[in-house]
Amino acid sequence: MEHHTDKVQAVAWNRHVPDVLLSGSFDHSVVLMDMRYPSHTGIKSAVTADVESLAWDPHDQYSFVVSLEDGTVQGFDVRGAASDPASGCKPCFTLHAHDKAVTTVSYNASAPKLLATGSTDTTVKLWDLSNNQPSCVASNSPKAGAVFSITFSEECPFLLAIGGSKGKLQ
DSSP states (O other): OOOOSSOEEEEEEOSSSTTEEEEEETTTEEEEEETTSTTSOOEEEEOSSOEEEEEEOTTOTTEEEEEETTSEEEEEEGGGGSSOGGGOOOOSEEEEOOSSOEEEEEEOSSSTTEEEEEETTSOEEEEEOGGGOOEEEEEEOOSSSSEEEEEEOSSSTTOEEEEETTSOBO
């Protein structure tokens, strides 16, 4: 499959529709593909910078977020592309989340619309994404260095694991 023209940085399966794959690239695009039809070109949407990470909303089969090198997070609803798949999806929101690259995102599987972001600016932030109007509910600098990976625990939903450049797990 040749949907991108540069490095593919992130991929994610839709947990609600297991045949749907999302990919993000340094070519400033995300592509939504239904793997039951691999010859289909997919729905390609433009983003404002290199893609760092992406995630499907575990509470909404149509929504996903993409984090970018320019410190922003863009939220999308795939239903926006239904009328004209060739034009892709337009973001539902663009959030200036951090001062440097947003390298990682994680939805909370137990708390709808709760998203964590991590950045090379050494901070982790929690966002309420209700009504496509994101608001920061918490911010922390966990002394992990540049943050490269975060994930909420499924067993203990308000426990967030953080990995960073200092080689420490927080």
